[in-house]
Amino acid sequence: MDIKDVPCPFCGCLCDDVKIQIEDNRITGVENCCTLGNAKFLSKSRLQHPIMRKDGKWVEVSYEEAIDETARILSDAVRPLLYGWSGTVGEAQVVGVHLAEEIGALIDSTTSVCHNPSILAIQEVGHPGCTLGQVKNRADLVIYWGCNPIEAHPRHMSRYTTYADGYFIDNTATDRKVIVVDIRRSDGAKVADEFIQVKPGGDYLVLSALRAMVRGKSDVVPDSVAGVKKVQLQRVADLMMKAKFGAVFFGLGVTMSRGKYKNVRNAIELVSELNRKTKFTISAMRGHFNVYGFNEVLTWMAGYPFAVDFSRGIAFYNPGETSVIDLLEKKEPDACLVVASDPGAHFPKSTIEHIAAIPTVQIDPCVNATTALCQVQIPVAITGIESAGTAYRMDGVPIRMKKVLETDFPTDQEILERIVTRIREMRADG
Amino acid sequence: MLSFIYYIREFLRPKWITTFFTARTPPLTTPPYFRDFPELTDKECTHCLACMMICPAPEAIIVTQHEGVWRPEITKGHCIRCGLCIEACPEDVLASGRILAYKKEEELTLQGTFHIEINQSTCMGCGNCSVACPVNREIDPALRSSGTSTSDEVIMRIDTGQNKVLHEEKCTGCKTCEDNCSNKAIRVARVVEALQGGEE
Numbered sequence: 001m002d003i004k005d006v007p008c009p010f011c012g013c014l015c016d017d018v019k020i021q022i023e024d025n026r027i028t029g030v031e032n033c034c035t036l037g038n039a040k041f042l043s044k045s046r047l048q049h050p051i052m053r054k055d056g057k058w059v060e061v062s063y064e065e066a067i068d069e070t071a072r073i074l075s076d077a078v079r080p081l082l083y084g085w086s087g088t089v090g091e092a093q094v095v096g097v098h099l100a101e102e103i104g105a106l107i108d109s110t111t112s113v114c115h116n117p118s119i120l121a122i123q124e125v126g127h128p129g130c131t132l133g134q135v136k137n138r139a140d141l142v143i144y145w146g147c148n149p150i151e152a153h154p155r156h157m158s159r160y161t162t163y164a165d166g167y168f169i170d171n172t173a174t175d176r177k178v179i180v181v182d183i184r185r186s187d188g189a190k191v192a193d194e195f196i197q198v199k200p201g202g203d204y205l206v207l208s209a210l211r212a213m214v215r216g217k218s219d220v221v222p223d224s225v226a227g228v229k230k231v232q233l234q235r236v237a238d239l240m241m242k243a244k245f246g247a248v249f250f251g252l253g254v255t256m257s258r259g260k261y262k263n264v265r266n267a268i269e270l271v272s273e274l275n276r277k278t279k280f281t282i283s284a285m286r287g288h289f290n291v292y293g294f295n296e297v298l299t300w301m302a303g304y305p306f307a308v309d310f311s312r313g314i315a316f317y318n319p320g321e322t323s324v325i326d327l328l329e330k331k332e333p334d335a336c337l338v339v340a341s342d343p344g345a346h347f348p349k350s351t352i353e354h355i356a357a358i359p360t361v362q363i364d365p366c367v368n369a370t371t372a373l374c375q376v377q378i379p380v381a382i383t384g385i386e387s388a389g390t391a392y393r394m395d396g397v398p399i400r401m402k403k404v405l406e407t408d409f410p411t412d413q414e415i416l417e418r419i420v421t422r423i424r425e426m427r428a429d430g
Numbered sequence: 431m432l433s434f435i436y437y438i439r440e441f442l443r444p445k446w447i448t449t450f451f452t453a454r455t456p457p458l459t460t461p462p463y464f465r466d467f468p469e470l471t472d473k474e475c476t477h478c479l480a481c482m483m484i485c486p487a488p489e490a491i492i493v494t495q496h497e498g499v500w501r502p503e504i505t506k507g508h509c510i511r512c513g514l515c516i517e518a519c520p521e522d523v524l525a526s527g528r529i530l531a532y533k534k535e536e537e538l539t540l541q542g543t544f545h546i547e548i549n550q551s552t553c554m555g556c557g558n559c560s561v562a563c564p565v566n567r568e569i570d571p572a573l574r575s576s577g578t579s580t581s582d583e584v585i586m587r588i589d590t591g592q593n594k595v596l597h598e599e600k601c602t603g604c605k606t607c608e609d610n611c612s613n614k615a616i617r618v619a620r621v622v623e624a625l626q627g628g629e630e
Binding site (some may be wrong): 017029030031032033034035036037038039042136148150151154155156158159160162163164165172173187188189191283387 | 503508550553554556557558560561564567574575576577578579587588589592593609610611612613614615
């Protein structure tokens with residue numbers, strides 16, 4: 001059996017044109033999907049039962065026992081942390097936010113360690129963005145700044161920006177220009193018309209120089225800015241100003257390098273500057289397939305996109321204080337629930353040590369680096385393959401994830417609802 | 431420094447100078463098998479680009495149009511004088527040494543196809559090559575408009591996470607795919623078969 005137009009539950013591109021072949025409730029073929037999504041669709045290894053540490057050993061337990069233990073850990077905690085959320089759908093995230101409010105927890109997502117600075121910058125100066133459809137149909141200049149779409153979002157160029165035909169572009173091959181800005185000659189640089197190699201930490205300076213040039217103040221720019229020659233910057237500034245529609249995409253090279261949200265703010269202000277002369281947009285290259293969705297869900301429920309602390313009974317947002325890394329660095333949480341992400345593989349060592357030191361529960365279909373830090377792991381259906389729901393693409397377009405395989409595993413949403421119910425029962429018991 | 435002085439002294443000896451300039455060597459002659467740079471004959475170029483496609487040296491030969499007339503141009507600095515363009519040209523526009531003569535005598539024709547090779551360990555399945563391919567774009571409108579392959583008639587498409595070649599025979603050797611592959615995972619190679627005696 002073939003199922004068409006399946007959205008891929010891997011990266012923020014959320015390609016919804018994947019064709020899946022299914023035989024005997026197993027995926028046997030995947031078409032139109034890049035190597036990353038393909039690996040997820042065809043992955044075979046998963047955790048079969050809930051597991052719990054007893055006397056230092058992993059023991060298989062029932063779902064009831066695992067949920068009981070999770071509810072006990074969370075309701076006993078004074079400062080629980082609920083982290084992850086980007087690899088699951090909005091429906092489960094809603095239950096997560098309810099749970100956080102119920103137990104007065106701090107809830108944060110993977111946004112905190114990726115595009116957190118982008119959100120801070122957007123809150124300061126706004127977001128001149130657009131959908132990827134607009135970019136595909138209109139953009140004659142695409143700029144990738146501090147990101148490598150070929151490795152992280154493989155189909156971004158072929159599907160949304162560079163290669164696919166645009167409705168308002170006569171000849172895609174000749175009329176579109178691509179500029180790549182990075183600290184090293186990344187894979188994406190090979191197909192770029194112009195590659196700007198910035199010295200590490202020099203993005204802010206280069207953005208400022210381009211802003212000056214766009215403003216017509218080229219004379220204030222020195223001969224070399226962060227390793228980039230003035231002639232090249234002038235060439236790029238001219239390309240930007242001549243473009244009919246430019247689209248900037250930026251990644252963690254801008255957000256997580258020296259300057260952080262100031263870099264993004266400067267990039268947004270460059271785009272605003274360019275909008276006085278032509279049409280320009282800027283968008284973040286979001287990582288997990290539904291990281292944007294968590295920002296949406298938390299914003300409509302709590303008023304803030306990430307790092308919300310419910311310990312006061314109200315939604316309190318103060319990144320730097322309520323963001324996950326800062327919180328773990330101060331060793332504040334005394335219990336942790338990890339859902340649909342893998343902090344064990346990405347967080348700094350000191351914070352991982354604290355996750356391992358406190359009772360931690362993970363809800364995830366597979367054994368991963370975080371498993372080693374946990375007391376309990378509850379396996380669930382794979383979202384987007386075995387369970388449906390709503391996810392948001394990197395440009396904020398909601399896409400309905402499909403269920404293509406039948407499974408006995410409960411969904412993230414079901415497990416979280418059972419945890420909330422159990423906590424309420426425990427509290428009613430006194 | 432001492433050796434430098436020694437050499438100067440050695441080369442300035444009258445005996446050495448006399449021997450060097452009066453050496454009796456056989457006169458230089460051009461052997462019959464010598465292949466010089468290709469030259470134009472008076473035949474008309476039909477702009478089939480067979481010479482460009484067979485040429486192993488980058489940019490040694492290009493076919494250009496001047497005042498409405500097509501003709502191949504040789505860049506001598508790049509040409510390695512292999513003579514393949516002369517053998518490949520169906521109109522005998524080029525000549526060099528005895529190549530054109532034996533080509534006619536042996537009824538030599540060159541048949542070229544293209545072989546596409548994907549490096550499975552580096553291909554990310556990004557689809558840049560299959561969406562950029564001009565032949566694919568003609569065959570599958572969905573592929574060119576949204577990167578979604580819907581046809582099995584295309585040269586190549588993304589399947590199980592990597593680019594898969596379906597119809598190599600449709601490749602025209604333009605190498606657009608190579609130019610647009612970020613991690614050099616795709617290579618297009620000429621496969622040339624030489625046929626003698628007018629065989630087909």
